[in-house]
Amino acid sequence: MEPMEAAVGGKAVDAYRKALATAASAAAYAVMARSMARELLPEELRAAARWAASALGARVGWGQRDRRTLVVRSQPSSTGAGADDNLLFEAARTYLASRLDPRAMRRLGVTLARARDDAGRASWRRLLFLEPGGSTFDDFEGVRFTWTCVEPTSSGGASGGGSKKKAKKGGEPSAGGDRDFVLELSFDAQHTDVAMDRYVPFVMHAAEEVEQRERALKICMNEGRMWYRMSLHHPATFETLAMDPALKRSIVADLDLFKSRRDHYRRVGKAWKRGYLLYGPPGTGKSSLVAAMANHLRYNLFDLDLSHVQFNTSLQWLLVGISDKSILVIEDIDCCCDAVSRKDDKAPPVRTCGRKEDDGGDDDIDDGPAPESGAPPPRTAPPPNKSNSNQVTLSGLLNFIDGLWSTIGEERIIVFTTNYKDRLDPALLRPGRMDMHIYMGFCGREAFKTLAHNYFLIDDHPLFPEIQELLSEVEVTPAEVSEMLLRSNNADVALRGLVELLEDKKEKKKQAVPTEEKQSEEEEAGKEEAASREQPSK
Numbered sequence: 001m002e003p004m005e006a007a008v009g010g011k012a013v014d015a016y017r018k019a020l021a022t023a024a025s026a027a028a029y030a031v032m033a034r035s036m037a038r039e040l041l042p043e044e045l046r047a048a049a050r051w052a053a054s055a056l057g058a059r060v061g062w063g064q065r066d067r068r069t070l071v072v073r074s075q076p077s078s079t080g081a082g083a084d085d086n087l088l089f090e091a092a093r094t095y096l097a098s099r100l101d102p103r104a105m106r107r108l109g110v111t112l113a114r115a116r117d118d119a120g121r122a123s124w125r126r127l128l129f130l131e132p133g134g135s136t137f138d139d140f141e142g143v144r145f146t147w148t149c150v151e152p153t154s155s156g157g158a159s160g161g162g163s164k165k166k167a168k169k170g171g172e173p174s175a176g177g178d179r180d181f182v183l184e185l186s187f188d189a190q191h192t193d194v195a196m197d198r199y200v201p202f203v204m205h206a207a208e209e210v211e212q213r214e215r216a217l218k219i220c221m222n223e224g225r226m227w228y229r230m231s232l233h234h235p236a237t238f239e240t241l242a243m244d245p246a247l248k249r250s251i252v253a254d255l256d257l258f259k260s261r262r263d264h265y266r267r268v269g270k271a272w273k274r275g276y277l278l279y280g281p282p283g284t285g286k287s288s289l290v291a292a293m294a295n296h297l298r299y300n301l302f303d304l305d306l307s308h309v310q311f312n313t314s315l316q317w318l319l320v321g322i323s324d325k326s327i328l329v330i331e332d333i334d335c336c337c338d339a340v341s342r343k344d345d346k347a348p349p350v351r352t353c354g355r356k357e358d359d360g361g362d363d364d365i366d367d368g369p370a371p372e373s374g375a376p377p378p379r380t381a382p383p384p385n386k387s388n389s390n391q392v393t394l395s396g397l398l399n400f401i402d403g404l405w406s407t408i409g410e411e412r413i414i415v416f417t418t419n420y421k422d423r424l425d426p427a428l429l430r431p432g433r434m435d436m437h438i439y440m441g442f443c444g445r446e447a448f449k450t451l452a453h454n455y456f457l458i459d460d461h462p463l464f465p466e467i468q469e470l471l472s473e474v475e476v477t478p479a480e481v482s483e484m485l486l487r488s489n490n491a492d493v494a495l496r497g498l499v500e501l502l503e504d505k506k507e508k509k510k511q512a513v514p515t516e517e518k519q520s521e522e523e524e525a526g527k528e529e530a531a532s533r534e535q536p537s538k
């Protein structure tokens with residue numbers, strides 16, 4: 001290389017280095033400024049800045065090629081054919097309400113609605129929502145999505161929603177008050193597929209879960225062909241349920257697996273349903289377990305009293321009227337069905353065995369499919385039927401469980417309870433009908449500890465060893481133990497009462513043994529005597 005060329009080349013390299021250094025420090029400043037902004041500026045200020053930048057960008061045309069915005073109106077459009085709610089708008093609002101953090105946002109809409117907690121106590125439900133101009137972001141699969149609430153304009157502009165009063169399902173006022181705001185979802189254009197194919201479905205699904213978690217549960221009871229709906233405020237949960245901890249864990253795991261397996265059931269071509277048979281002595285917690293299941297899954301309960309169902313057709317109407325995400329319970333199935341033998345259509349009709357108790361509530365009525373007449377049928381016996389062929393039979397019930405029941409609706413659980421499993425027709429017990437058989441037994445050591453914790457918030461007490469020793473010797477139901485623990489607010493007094501009950505049972509057990517032995521001795525003696533009496537006549 002010539003000296004002149006070398007000098008020129010050297011200058012060029014120097015200039016290049018300087019440019020590089022300048023660029024590097026500019027980048028460093030940018031990074032520093034961004035991280036300082038992240039640390040020093042509150043999120044809502046940054047979100048507002050982003051929103052302002054994007055609004056300005058949209059005005060002057062910056063980055064228009066790189067950003068996309070989905071406008072989510074509360075209704076499809078003011079000129080649209082249908083006036084149905086836009087499900088994405090409702091879902092987005094519900095989803096955002098569950099994510100908005102009042103500590104991180106300077107301005108936020110809030111409404112309080114009357115509600116009841118699971119124990120039935122009056123309370124308030126808080127709903128947060130973005131106010132016009134408010135913005136928040138959500139990171140999903142590494143992509144940043146920005147939600148912005150836009151004020152409706154009279155010209156229809158971004159909104160076009162007008163000012164119709166919106167009410168959420170169930171009469172709850174819309175979180176945004178009377179005005180129909182518009183939500184805008186913006187993201188980088190390159191992520192349009194992620195937004196449309198995955199993020200939007202994700203928001204829909206997440207909102208559904210939030211709604212399900214927060215909805216008030218119902219218990220529905222049948223009368224004729226209709227379901228009467230009442231609020232369910234059973235406080236039983238898996239935490240309060242006294243039973244073997246391993247069994248409890250396995251039930252919770254089974255329920256969670258069932259709930260998460262929508263795609264699995266579709267793939268294998270099976271109806272998305274699961275059957276549980278709960279059996280065990282009275283007072284061991286079968287009904288409490290059903291309530292705990294409903295509270296855990298947030299499913300409504302449909303308590304089917306077969307003694308009020310006269311015909312297979314009525315049963316059909318009732319089963320078709322059960323909503324998705326529900327638990328159908330038939331209590332004391334051994335009593336309701338003469339289930340000792342199926343014998344197909346010759347099987348005995350369902351026997352009336354009287355309802356255990358009537359809740360007597362009258363919150364509201366769920367018509368389900370329309371009955372033949374508009375009015376609820378009276379709770380009287382049907383006109384005498386010449387033939388039993390149309391009456392509810394066990395095989396009729398089984399047909400609905402495997403037939404219509406399986407195909408209409410999704411995400412359903414059916415629970416049978418019985419005190420006498422051995423009296424049931426094997427047809428009821430075969431896998432596919434009752435997938436899990438759960439024995440609810442007498443109160444064991446761990447179950448007792450749960451009850452003591454429930455009633456007195458104690459995990460230990462000087463009387464525990466004595467009680468646990470006695471529990472291993474006698475049979476006592478959790479209901480009996482609960483009854484004793486309820487008797488006093490003072491743990492010492494209540495536990496002493498329980499010790500007395502258990503000792504009493506132990507004593508009776510001791511006395512019962514000789515009596516039984518004596519009885520069998522007497523029987524033996526009786527037989528011998530009879531035999532000796534017969535001999536002379538031979």
Ligand SMILES: Nc1ncnc2c1ncn2[C@@H]1O[C@H](COP(=O)(O)OP(=O)(O)OP(=O)(O)O)[C@@H](O)[C@H]1O
Binds near residue numbers: 242478479480
């Ligand atoms: N395993 C349990 N855990 C907690 N509480 C229980 C349990 N078993 C019974 N109890 C208490 O006893 C009461 C009655 O229990 P529950 O009705 O659930 O028993 P059940 O087995 O369904 O009885 P039945 O067979 O007579 O219908 C409950 O309200 C609850 O207070």
